[in-house]
Amino acid sequence: MKICVMPGDGIGPEIMEQGVKVLNVIGEKFGHKFETTEALIGGAAIDATGVPLPDETVKACKESDAVLLGAVGGPKWDTIDPAIRPEKGLLGIRKELSLFANLRPAALFPQLKDACFLRPDIVEKGIDIMVVRELTGGIYFGEPRGTKVENGERMGYNTMVYYEHEVKRIAKVAFEAAQKRNKKLCSVDKANVLDVSRVWREIVIEVSKDYPDVELTHMYVDNAAMQLVRDPSQFDVIVTGNLFGDILSDEASVITGSIGMLPSASLGASNPGLYEPIHGSAPDIAGENKANPLATILSIAMMLRYSFNMAEEADCIESAVEKTLSEGLRTGDIMDVGGKLVGCTEMGEAVIKNL
Numbered sequence: 001m002k003i004c005v006m007p008g009d010g011i012g013p014e015i016m017e018q019g020v021k022v023l024n025v026i027g028e029k030f031g032h033k034f035e036t037t038e039a040l041i042g043g044a045a046i047d048a049t050g051v052p053l054p055d056e057t058v059k060a061c062k063e064s065d066a067v068l069l070g071a072v073g074g075p076k077w078d079t080i081d082p083a084i085r086p087e088k089g090l091l092g093i094r095k096e097l098s099l100f101a102n103l104r105p106a107a108l109f110p111q112l113k114d115a116c117f118l119r120p121d122i123v124e125k126g127i128d129i130m131v132v133r134e135l136t137g138g139i140y141f142g143e144p145r146g147t148k149v150e151n152g153e154r155m156g157y158n159t160m161v162y163y164e165h166e167v168k169r170i171a172k173v174a175f176e177a178a179q180k181r182n183k184k185l186c187s188v189d190k191a192n193v194l195d196v197s198r199v200w201r202e203i204v205i206e207v208s209k210d211y212p213d214v215e216l217t218h219m220y221v222d223n224a225a226m227q228l229v230r231d232p233s234q235f236d237v238i239v240t241g242n243l244f245g246d247i248l249s250d251e252a253s254v255i256t257g258s259i260g261m262l263p264s265a266s267l268g269a270s271n272p273g274l275y276e277p278i279h280g281s282a283p284d285i286a287g288e289n290k291a292n293p294l295a296t297i298l299s300i301a302m303m304l305r306y307s308f309n310m311a312e313e314a315d316c317i318e319s320a321v322e323k324t325l326s327e328g329l330r331t332g333d334i335m336d337v338g339g340k341l342v343g344c345t346e347m348g349e350a351v352i353k354n355l
């Protein structure tokens with residue numbers, strides 16, 4: 001298995017170092033050969049080559065079976081030409097690999113329940129949600145789009161459009177994710193108002209016929225936003241379009257209260273999947289051994305589960321993370337009363353010990 005590793009900027013190299021160590025231990029333990037190659041992206045790539053996504057990086061990613069990313073960006077590159085900003089590297093690689101499905105789990109580890117923003121009686125019921133967001137269609141890309149002056153006043157417009165093939169393929173990813181979890185899928189739309197949502201719903205129902213073991217429900221997006229904070233335990237997998245998914249995946253993850261804990265996966269049809277923590281490059285703590293490497297380590301578990309079908313290996317990593325938290329080890333971002341403050345390296349080493 002070939003894996004392209006892109007540490008990126010800020011805390012990227014620190015968290016990735018711990019992640020790769022975990023991957024190597026899993027390889028030894030389960031008898032797999034993970035071959036890793038490093039590639040440049042973001043600010044690090046700008047410094048070395050002048051562009052945020054060099055051709056060699058694209059080539060290295062396409063020749064791999066999966067891609068791991070740390071984070072990109074930082075104040076050093078905030079004032080450069082917007083056309084070559086570090087974030088362009090990230091958007092560029094998602095496009096190059098045609099990654100149309102974004103999987104964002106938002107799970108609350110019971111050990112971290114005090115970090116959750118919700119009332120204890122709501123948290124008690126548990127939070128373990130996977131938001132599957134369509135990533136390359138919908139209103140962010142629909143045509144026509146633009147701004148103009150009409151009858152003497154400025155106006156702007158975008159178009160929310162979904163084609164059958166786009167809905168079918170994202171629905172398929174979501175049903176398959178539900179099959180690997182608790183077999184419940186909620187499709188979120190705005191079918192009471194939007195024509196595009198009525199087509200979306202129709203197609204999702206058609207796809208559901210191939211997944212009789214998964215229970216499908218539908219919810220309007222405004223209600224879904226409310227239900228996520230009122231009773232998140234009702235959700236297993238949520239599938240939705242690009243705009244609604246952008247908002248709901250952030251809402252779902254922030255209620256858990258710990259940005260340093262959350263992994264993500266972006267998947268395409270046959271290209272390698274890309275796995276990354278949802279947080280940014282945290283320039284405020286970069287190079288200080290303070291970053292939480294667990295989101296990266298959990299992203300590696302996702303890679304094993306979704307790109308390599310290695311459920312047992314993924315479970316092993318997730319259990320080791322949970323055990324480490326049970327032992328009371330905490331980086332600064334998840335520190336609580338009674339916790340033992342550790343750095344990025346110590347947290348990584350503790351997970352390895354618990355593998």
Ligand code: NAD
Pocket residue numbers: 011070071072073074075087090259260276277278279280281282283284285290291292293295331333
């Ligand atoms: P951020 O996620 O980098 O940081 C927000 C806060 O969370 C900071 O206080 C930071 O210290 C903390 N934090 C984040 N990850 C942490 C971790 N693993 N352990 C401990 N604490 C952690 O978001 P920001 O400050 O808005 O952005 C900083 C830079 O990152 C910007 O240049 C931004 O463009 C970039 N960014 C990149 C990505 C990405 O690469 N996917 C995502 C978001 C932001």
